[in-house]
Amino acid sequence: MTVLLDKLSAQDDRDKYAAAAVEHGWSRDALCAAHQAAKTDVTNGTPSRGTDTARLLR
Numbered sequence: 001m002t003v004l005l006d007k008l009s010a011q012d013d014r015d016k017y018a019a020a021a022v023e024h025g026w027s028r029d030a031l032c033a034a035h036q037a038a039k040t041d042v043t044n045g046t047p048s049r050g051t052d053t054a055r056l057l058r
Helices: 002-007 011-024 028-041 052-056
Strands: none
Touching: 002 011, 002 028, 011 028
16 A cells, blocks of 8 residues: 555545555556556546556546
């Protein structure tokens, strides 16, 4: 969970990633990869609707 605290400032984003990590059994490395993928997919502050990351974070 320190990854979430270190990389995300918005509580809503932290909650979404934490829920997705629990639901999908993500390791720390998988959580970092999901965050990195979302950073590259971001448009107007949220991942594009068609990306894998966006689907996981809904």
